[in-house]
Amino acid sequence: MIRKDLPFSPAEYDRRLNRTRIAMEAAGLDAVVVSDPSNMAWLTGYDGWSFYVHQGVIVTKDSAPHWWGRAMDA
Known part of the structure; x- marks a missing residue:
């Protein structure tokens, strides 16, 4: 789920994804x-x-996050 028009920098995107993965690891979630x-x-x-x-x-x-939803909303 890589976007070119993020409302924040790619570094901030990486930081947020990393924080999420750290929390997942702490909770024992895959x-x-x-x-x-x-x-x-x-x-x-x-x-x-x-x-x-x-x-x-x-x-x-x-792996990269995957958006799930209707095609018309992608």
Whole structure:
């Protein structure tokens, strides 16, 4: 889930993803699904208007985050 138009720097994106992975490790989690719109925006910069449909960001400890949702919202 690499974006070229992030509302923050690539270094900040890396910092946020790293903080998330550290918290995952501390909790013993291999993956998390982030579905709250404000949390998706904080983590990835995704600012979707379709908060009323199922969507989320899947974060694992060793691969890029993956956005999940309707194609029209991508």
